Amino acid sequence: MSKIFIKPRIYGRFSNVVCAVSTRYSGTGDSHPFYFNMSYKVGDKSENVKLNRERLFGALGIEGNKVTYQHQTHSVKHNYVNEPSFFKDSDALYTDLPGNYLAVSVADCVPVFLFEPVKKIISAVHSGWRGTHAKILTETIQTLKKRFNINFEEVIAYIGPCISKNNFEVSRDVFDLFRDEVKEIRDGKYYVDLRNDNYLQLKELGLKPENIEVSEYCSYGDSALFHSYRRDRENSGRMLGLIGLKGN
Numbered sequence: 001m002s003k004i005f006i007k008p009r010i011y012g013r014f015s016n017v018v019c020a021v022s023t024r025y026s027g028t029g030d031s032h033p034f035y036f037n038m039s040y041k042v043g044d045k046s047e048n049v050k051l052n053r054e055r056l057f058g059a060l061g062i063e064g065n066k067v068t069y070q071h072q073t074h075s076v077k078h079n080y081v082n083e084p085s086f087f088k089d090s091d092a093l094y095t096d097l098p099g100n101y102l103a104v105s106v107a108d109c110v111p112v113f114l115f116e117p118v119k120k121i122i123s124a125v126h127s128g129w130r131g132t133h134a135k136i137l138t139e140t141i142q143t144l145k146k147r148f149n150i151n152f153e154e155v156i157a158y159i160g161p162c163i164s165k166n167n168f169e170v171s172r173d174v175f176d177l178f179r180d181e182v183k184e185i186r187d188g189k190y191y192v193d194l195r196n197d198n199y200l201q202l203k204e205l206g207l208k209p210e211n212i213e214v215s216e217y218c219s220y221g222d223s224a225l226f227h228s229y230r231r232d233r234e235n236s237g238r239m240l241g242l243i244g245l246k247g248n
Helices: 046-060 129-134 136-148 194-205 229-235
Strands: 017-022 067-070 078-080 092-095 101-106 110-116 121-127 156-159 183-186 189-192 212-214 239-245
Touching: 017 046, 017 110, 046 239, 078 136, 092 101, 092 136, 101 110, 101 121, 110 136, 110 194, 110 239, 121 129, 121 136, 121 239, 129 136, 129 194, 136 194, 156 194, 194 212
Parallel strands: 067 101, 078 092, 156 212
Antiparallel strands: 017 239, 092 121, 101 239, 110 121, 110 156, 183 189
């Protein structure tokens, strides 16, 4: 693991796949309280964000002008990327074209990255509690099936750092939206495991358990490594998660 990003182990055998999630550790000691922030929308200085992104992309060996971003709205909307773009209303991106890097912005929500190695399809999904309940991950993968006729058993998935069940306390009305397997009442408080719900969605679609890696990190609890909006509120920066296939 680099100090400025983490990479999933599950894509290690694919030399053409670039996948990483940035951390809040820049090593420079500046930009307090946002640290190694990747978002222009949290109150950080724009020049800091620009430099942070450039440093991340340089460390990953990718060109910043090849990255597609999205304004995430906690929807189930997903978009096909045929060239580097910005989507105003989107929570998932997918492409079959190498040289395109798909980004999600996170600071507690669940980032999920998908790779189908036979047809070389990639996707980046942002799944907060609303998106998880609405099954944006399932919707996106079913779109990949319809458009590219992928085999679910071939898909390799990485569920990245996000808030854990132990730290995701919710109201009773949100709690009631989720299946029993992913929720818990503890000391009269209500908790939901968004990470596990997304994992179960993958299994229900037919992905093999050995093709799914689930990050052990909690964005809230691992405060030295990750931004957390729930923990730091207006002082929280954002991580950037990326997936792409090397190419022209």
